[in-house]
Amino acid sequence: MFGSNTQKGKKLTPFRRKEARAFYLTISPWLIGFVLLTVGPMLYSLYISFTRYDLLSPPEWAGLYNYLEKMPNDARFWQSLKVTAIYTAAYVPLEMIGGLMLALLVRERVRGIKVFRTIFYLPTVLAGVAFAVVWLLLLNPRGGLVNLGLKAVGINGPRWLLDPDWALFSLLLMSFWGWGRAMVIYLAGLQSIPGEIYEAAAIDGASRWDSFWRITIPMLSSTIFFNLILSVIGTFQTFTNAFVATDGGPLDATLFFVLYLYKQGFDLRNMGYASALAWVLFVIILVFTLLIFRSQEFWVFYAGEKTDE
Amino acid sequence: MKKKNLFIGIGALVLASLAISACQPAATATGFETDVVVLRAGTGDSGEGLNPHQSIIADFEDQNENVLVQLEAIAGRDYYTRILTQIAADRAPDVMNIGDDAVPSFVEKGAFVPIDACLADLEFDSSVYLPGLLEPGTVDGELYFLPKDYSTLAVYYNKALFDAAGVDYPQDGWTWDDLLETAQALTEDTDGDGQNDIWGIQLPANWTTGFEYWVAAAGGSLISEDGTSYVGYMDSDATIRAAQFYADLYNEYQVAPPPADFSAFGGGNSEFDNGQAAMRIFGRWPQAGMLDNPNIDLGVVGTPSDAVEANILFWGGFGISSTTDNLAEACNFLSYYAGPEAAQTWKDWALPAVTSVAEMPEVADDPLNSVWIDELDDLKPRAYTFTPYWNESADPALRTALETILLEPDADVAAVMGQAAQDAQSALDELLAE
Numbered sequence: 159m160f161g162s163n164t165q166k167g168k169k170l171t172p173f174r175r176k177e178a179r180a181f182y183l184t185i186s187p188w189l190i191g192f193v194l195l196t197v198g199p200m201l202y203s204l205y206i207s208f209t210r211y212d213l214l215s216p217p218e219w220a221g222l223y224n225y226l227e228k229m230p231n232d233a234r235f236w237q238s239l240k241v242t243a244i245y246t247a248a249y250v251p252l253e254m255i256g257g258l259m260l261a262l263l264v265r266e267r268v269r270g271i272k273v274f275r276t277i278f279y280l281p282t283v284l285a286g287v288a289f290a291v292v293w294l295l296l297l298n299p300r301g302g303l304v305n306l307g308l309k310a311v312g313i314n315g316p317r318w319l320l321d322p323d324w325a326l327f328s329l330l331l332m333s334f335w336g337w338g339r340a341m342v343i344y345l346a347g348l349q350s351i352p353g354e355i356y357e358a359a360a361i362d363g364a365s366r367w368d369s370f371w372r373i374t375i376p377m378l379s380s381t382i383f384f385n386l387i388l389s390v391i392g393t394f395q396t397f398t399n400a401f402v403a404t405d406g407g408p409l410d411a412t413l414f415f416v417l418y419l420y421k422q423g424f425d426l427r428n429m430g431y432a433s434a435l436a437w438v439l440f441v442i443i444l445v446f447t448l449l450i451f452r453s454q455e456f457w458v459f460y461a462g463e464k465t466d467e
Numbered sequence: 468m469k470k471k472n473l474f475i476g477i478g479a480l481v482l483a484s485l486a487i488s489a490c491q492p493a494a495t496a497t498g499f500e501t502d503v504v505v506l507r508a509g510t511g512d513s514g515e516g517l518n519p520h521q522s523i524i525a526d527f528e529d530q531n532e533n534v535l536v537q538l539e540a541i542a543g544r545d546y547y548t549r550i551l552t553q554i555a556a557d558r559a560p561d562v563m564n565i566g567d568d569a570v571p572s573f574v575e576k577g578a579f580v581p582i583d584a585c586l587a588d589l590e591f592d593s594s595v596y597l598p599g600l601l602e603p604g605t606v607d608g609e610l611y612f613l614p615k616d617y618s619t620l621a622v623y624y625n626k627a628l629f630d631a632a633g634v635d636y637p638q639d640g641w642t643w644d645d646l647l648e649t650a651q652a653l654t655e656d657t658d659g660d661g662q663n664d665i666w667g668i669q670l671p672a673n674w675t676t677g678f679e680y681w682v683a684a685a686g687g688s689l690i691s692e693d694g695t696s697y698v699g700y701m702d703s704d705a706t707i708r709a710a711q712f713y714a715d716l717y718n719e720y721q722v723a724p725p726p727a728d729f730s731a732f733g734g735g736n737s738e739f740d741n742g743q744a745a746m747r748i749f750g751r752w753p754q755a756g757m758l759d760n761p762n763i764d765l766g767v768v769g770t771p772s773d774a775v776e777a778n779i780l781f782w783g784g785f786g787i788s789s790t791t792d793n794l795a796e797a798c799n800f801l802s803y804y805a806g807p808e809a810a811q812t813w814k815d816w817a818l819p820a821v822t823s824v825a826e827m828p829e830v831a832d833d834p835l836n837s838v839w840i841d842e843l844d845d846l847k848p849r850a851y852t853f854t855p856y857w858n859e860s861a862d863p864a865l866r867t868a869l870e871t872i873l874l875e876p877d878a879d880v881a882a883v884m885g886q887a888a889q890d891a892q893s894a895l896d897e898l899l900a901e
Contacts, residue, residue, distance in 0.1 A: 186482055213552065300724075300727070320729070321874070426863075
């Protein structure tokens, strides 16, 4: 941990101990904040998840009731898992591919390209609520720009956020503005690929297609990995768009997991159950993250690491 | 070595300064040298609805120079949730405005304090109110809330659209069949694109409270009189008839514009305000705005009857929260906020609760207001009066049921209401068992 000088099992020398002290002192502001503001509340919420608690009276112990009885029998719980799973399964690949496409486009050395980079990234910086309200207006079935535009070309647009069959898809459409985040990271990754490799490949007669699949993608794999993790963790926790634009409706078609958790905790004041839901989500995301980490060795290539050849 | 010490020293200094800044108590406004008392007033009104609040508060502050009142407005359903969270955190506003349907559950949770005593100290005369209007604010014989205003339901209609279509204005004593006929005569597709441009009546979509009128007019009730059973009531024949008629207005006869949104952030339907719907059933609150609206030549008529003539009462009141630190000052403000002087301002927003203001010629002789007041003769009890758990157990189930029958034209209304009754019942049983 303190560099390659320490060996397992050996006692730390006074110098090492001093170094250790300095280390902890340096990170202490962060560490204290982390313990008090993150780990502490997490453990408290774990405790609460084993109780029934409505904020006004003290929590009463309920054991595994929330996990074993309430959750499996709760239809809305399963619905919210389904909604979140479908949305994540759709959004993550689209963001990965879409972000990469945008990054490839803005990588071109064209005049004014920096303006486009800014434009594509801008939605990520906007406040989520304002963003969602704007989309609410755009997707208004009768007066919104989207349906008016479709009407102009003769199509009667669907009722978007008010139609149980279209609502999730509408949210998906809305979220494409978020590709900017992935784009910027891919751009950084692309720019770190040395140009010489492409030249060498071109000399060897590689086509554009080949050089994309055999050079760009493998060199980018660590960036792809990073984006994948961030995307999965973030998308499982989608909340703002659903809360503002549809509030889980219509008819629970967009009842995302975190939104359902929020409703249980703050609308119905079932804090215990909401905490249990939060921990279930934590475990689900943890499992996916670990799986992706494990899969690293099969497809992620870090430039400079030793290979078996 | 010296560098390391310096480094550690700086780190310790950073730590210390963080600790000190975190430990400082939150600055309170009353920590000032002058004895200014700051009261916080909470309300669920929004937009234009805040204007009367603000003007009354300004008047109060002029008359009481050592008191400042901060208005905290939170629109939508989140308002009640927010109050409870604030009560739990011991930081609720001193004076809060809530609707009558929330009174039993809030009082049961200990969120408000009885005000008989502090009002007596102020020599406040509670007989200034119209008879019966202190009742919604009284629980188990103790007064918790002073009335702000009240309203019934009625049907607004736009004379301009009626004249253009050559349809007679609706008359008091009309029935659901008359309503359907009138609405059908008025609904038309003026530009032939297959979508209606003028609608017969704008309905309030999934508004559960408004739906109680339809059930009452069909002769039904959503809950048993002892407040323990939804099954047999929420799925009774009368209720199903009401729900079916309501849904048919949207889907079968298509005389009502589809719901604009179910979101708290959207604006709701706007067809009536835009002169695209001939009628609208709602409470008194938007009337002032409609009178100023050039698209509307306003008329008001009582609600149509089915099995019986029915209407429901909406009532808003002010109470003092149990977390207040300034009971006397809050009580003083309360007596002003809900008192005769402020009623002059409230009367433009809904019907005034204070007798002297209600009897003023401009209120009593106003042809529109008399319609609202006459509807008081047909009042049926609201569902919340039968159980303090209405909001938690039945409201979500009923809202889901309404959304289902509105959004799914093929839905079996009887089955949907049956499901709602079951869901509400199990929620209620769980709450009663605690």
